[in-house]
Amino acid sequence: MRLTGFFIFAASVALLPVLFPDNYFVTVVGIAAGLHVILAVGLNLLIGYAGQISLGHAAFFGMGAYASAILTTRFDWPGLLAMLVGLLVTGTIAWLLAQPILRLRGHYLAMATLGFGVIVHVILVQATHWTGGPDGLGEIPALSLLGWIVDDDQRWYGVIAAAMLLSIWLSLNLVDSRIGRALRAVRGSEFAAEMMGIDATRAKTQIFVVSALFAAFAGSLFAHQQAFISPDSFSLMISVELVTMVVLGGIASTFGAACGAIALTLLHESLVVFEDYELLIHGALLMAVMIFLPQGLFVGLTQGVRRRWISRIASRQDMKGERNSTVQQ
Amino acid sequence: MTHSSILLAVEALEQSFGGVMALAGVSFQTPENLIYAIIGPNGAGKTTLFNVLCGFYQPTAGHLRFDGQELRGLPSHRIAALGIARTFQNLQLFFNMTVLENVMVGCHLRGRTSLLAAALRLPKVRHEERRLRQWAGEALELCELSSHAERSAGALPYGLMKRVEIARALAAKPRLLLLDEPAAGLNDTETMALRDLLSRIRAAGVTILLVEHHMPLVMSVSDRLLVLDYGSVLAEGAPAEIQANPRVIAAYLGGAVQYAI
Amino acid sequence: MLEQIFQFLVTGVTVGSIYALVGLGFALIYNASDVVNFAQGEFVMLGAMNAIALLAAGLPLPLAAIAAVLLTALVGLLLERLAIEPAKGASVITTIIITIGAAIFLRGVASLLWGKNSLPLPAFSGDEPIQLGGATLLPQSLWVLGGTIVLVALVHAFFNRTLLGKALLACSFNRTAAQLVGINVQVMLRLAYGLSAGLGAIAGILVAPITFSSYEAGIMLGLKGFSAAIVGGIGNPMGAVAGGLLLGMLEALGAGLISSGYKDAIAFIFVLMVLFFEPTGLFGHKAAERV
Numbered sequence: 001m002r003l004t005g006f007f008i009f010a011a012s013v014a015l016l017p018v019l020f021p022d023n024y025f026v027t028v029v030g031i032a033a034g035l036h037v038i039l040a041v042g043l044n045l046l047i048g049y050a051g052q053i054s055l056g057h058a059a060f061f062g063m064g065a066y067a068s069a070i071l072t073t074r075f076d077w078p079g080l081l082a083m084l085v086g087l088l089v090t091g092t093i094a095w096l097l098a099q100p101i102l103r104l105r106g107h108y109l110a111m112a113t114l115g116f117g118v119i120v121h122v123i124l125v126q127a128t129h130w131t132g133g134p135d136g137l138g139e140i141p142a143l144s145l146l147g148w149i150v151d152d153d154q155r156w157y158g159v160i161a162a163a164m165l166l167s168i169w170l171s172l173n174l175v176d177s178r179i180g181r182a183l184r185a186v187r188g189s190e191f192a193a194e195m196m197g198i199d200a201t202r203a204k205t206q207i208f209v210v211s212a213l214f215a216a217f218a219g220s221l222f223a224h225q226q227a228f229i230s231p232d233s234f235s236l237m238i239s240v241e242l243v244t245m246v247v248l249g250g251i252a253s254t255f256g257a258a259c260g261a262i263a264l265t266l267l268h269e270s271l272v273v274f275e276d277y278e279l280l281i282h283g284a285l286l287m288a289v290m291i292f293l294p295q296g297l298f299v300g301l302t303q304g305v306r307r308r309w310i311s312r313i314a315s316r317q318d319m320k321g322e323r324n325s326t327v328q329q
Numbered sequence: 330m331t332h333s334s335i336l337l338a339v340e341a342l343e344q345s346f347g348g349v350m351a352l353a354g355v356s357f358q359t360p361e362n363l364i365y366a367i368i369g370p371n372g373a374g375k376t377t378l379f380n381v382l383c384g385f386y387q388p389t390a391g392h393l394r395f396d397g398q399e400l401r402g403l404p405s406h407r408i409a410a411l412g413i414a415r416t417f418q419n420l421q422l423f424f425n426m427t428v429l430e431n432v433m434v435g436c437h438l439r440g441r442t443s444l445l446a447a448a449l450r451l452p453k454v455r456h457e458e459r460r461l462r463q464w465a466g467e468a469l470e471l472c473e474l475s476s477h478a479e480r481s482a483g484a485l486p487y488g489l490m491k492r493v494e495i496a497r498a499l500a501a502k503p504r505l506l507l508l509d510e511p512a513a514g515l516n517d518t519e520t521m522a523l524r525d526l527l528s529r530i531r532a533a534g535v536t537i538l539l540v541e542h543h544m545p546l547v548m549s550v551s552d553r554l555l556v557l558d559y560g561s562v563l564a565e566g567a568p569a570e571i572q573a574n575p576r577v578i579a580a581y582l583g584g585a586v587q588y589a590i
Numbered sequence: 591m592l593e594q595i596f597q598f599l600v601t602g603v604t605v606g607s608i609y610a611l612v613g614l615g616f617a618l619i620y621n622a623s624d625v626v627n628f629a630q631g632e633f634v635m636l637g638a639m640n641a642i643a644l645l646a647a648g649l650p651l652p653l654a655a656i657a658a659v660l661l662t663a664l665v666g667l668l669l670e671r672l673a674i675e676p677a678k679g680a681s682v683i684t685t686i687i688i689t690i691g692a693a694i695f696l697r698g699v700a701s702l703l704w705g706k707n708s709l710p711l712p713a714f715s716g717d718e719p720i721q722l723g724g725a726t727l728l729p730q731s732l733w734v735l736g737g738t739i740v741l742v743a744l745v746h747a748f749f750n751r752t753l754l755g756k757a758l759l760a761c762s763f764n765r766t767a768a769q770l771v772g773i774n775v776q777v778m779l780r781l782a783y784g785l786s787a788g789l790g791a792i793a794g795i796l797v798a799p800i801t802f803s804s805y806e807a808g809i810m811l812g813l814k815g816f817s818a819a820i821v822g823g824i825g826n827p828m829g830a831v832a833g834g835l836l837l838g839m840l841e842a843l844g845a846g847l848i849s850s851g852y853k854d855a856i857a858f859i860f861v862l863m864v865l866f867f868e869p870t871g872l873f874g875h876k877a878a879e880r881v
Binding site: 047053100101103104105106107108110111112114115116118119122123125126236240243244247248251276277278279280281282283284285286287290291294 | 626673676677680681682683684686687688690691692693694695696697698699701702809813816817820824849851852854855858859861862865866869870871
């Protein structure tokens, strides 16, 4: 069944707050993890499936957040409308940016996306009149979904869990479709993909925009959930963190990205205990995972099992194939 | 066969790379529904010709007409959309996918699913997915690869990889199939199987443009031959004419062609 | 006005020199191994912090500086040996993450050893500003400029005149072929990291009296150095130097004439513009990117 993994995951997400009610790790950390999953799953579409790196994804996250924050606090717009406009604006900017930026390759693309991230961050800090500058924007109203006010941790857990499952579902659908295969083809060989009739530029542009939309969506939820945002949450370090989630979990795997996001969120949460040692442990773990499990935690650990399984099936089929060809001869 | 219409017309095609003429005024016409082979020593310009045909290089001069339509200036994916598919001399399989998925990428042009519909997995997407799977299955069947459908493309032996490329190209239901050295690296049994496969493809109504060094295969399977040497046409004609052509024999030092006879 | 611009340019060249040196470090490692080392900025920070700490421990400044450079070079060597070598054959993105992990790790080590405050290094030859045709200039700026000129000349001579430098270049063009003609590629790579770290450390020590240093000081310096290398066309050492100087001057002009708050944005807008029109940098070969 195509979505078995998804249903198992959804069930555990739904069960957690029932099994551990009022547990800090489930609700508060769960909310943060859920947002990170949305971001990582979106970024994975770009990095893992289209093979294009982005070291500036926090910029799109920030655009969604600030669009919601500014429109709801300064113009008293309803949250959902602000979110929609935020998505529209972010999508348009991503689309405009995609044209020149996706012509770049490898380290040049890394540089350009990184530069874009820094530029947006500087604007968030400097355009004080709109963004509140380094002090941030506060008093962002609670999100109201058709009259249902999302104002406590339990409700937020529900909303963000739903949003997270939606994004995973969308990503799984996308990957296993004509569009997803075209993307993977582009990653494999752009030249060959073009010869299959795939417009590589268009495919990359589309997924860049989708990936930015995922981030803006998470940003908008983040702004309402936190009720206060500042540029710190959208810095270069956050962009790097997002890429790390994708790579840590396992590139080109939706659940890998989700696992990476959850793992890194938990890691941060537990490293708080170590205070001064946080950076040190964080850096050391990153290096260790990339050196010893270059395909990432999720993919690396599940692949061993899967490979054994597949090779057994394949060898059985080989024998069958050979038997067939002998019959034909 | 002489009455059949011209599918591909190449006129005075030139391709130079910084002063080096890889193709120096090549002209030929490929009639529909046959196997048209292009032979010539290494560096004669065969692969360059393919790369110009599929839009990877922009020719310096000349025309390429496919079913009357000018190909020059079109990007590769538009050329593919007109009904031209190809395989590659150095394999270009998508190693990050299964055999079936590779061939389903080949079906890309026969699908309509948009990004939004795919993300929401609308019912029509499910239908299309089933159809693509079926078409890919047919291409695999034709290439006798059905039993390998679920294997990772990167894990296949070389001979099978080459066949997957053919299946992937066929899955697009092209009118013209460009095969770049399909027999290179194959053993005798596999080459025989390839010859049968080429005949089956032609029987299915696909015109084949075949670049190949394996003379026995070329001579036994092609309907017409084009001989390139140093970027120019040395000879053109039916296999028997080519084998008797003194210029061709000279170019090949009397070796391969006579061996083929 | 003209005087002001001159002043900005003088400041820009000083800052740009540091970017150039960091960029040179990027180019050195990239040339030998095709890896972009995101911990390059941390080498700069380590150089400065080591020197500050050794000075505080009672060593005289010149000795402290030399020891700091050697120590940092050792760190670079260890980084190659312990983190890059075991991941041989990893994808671009994996190596990027490894070096980012190394950068975070080194930052963590620095914050543990020296705390989180900015620390000063005394200027090499006093703080008395020098008047130069309407512009004022710290004596330390002259040290930075002079140091940069000497180091750039040395690196240039190293690649073009010494067997070792040529062997290092050979590794980047074709590792297998280099191995076949008897070059010990492994040793070469370690050397490249050691040299690059040492170079970064010198840059850090030269600039520390002007900007101070802290465990986080390497982040922006590393980014600007990376920008310099990219603008110049990655893998082209002299391109990185030119890129660094250009970036420094533009940034100083932008900060002075437009807004100092937007100075980093101006620098990166410039980088983006360069890439949009020259996707492989100003002085990069079209085929330079081997990713």
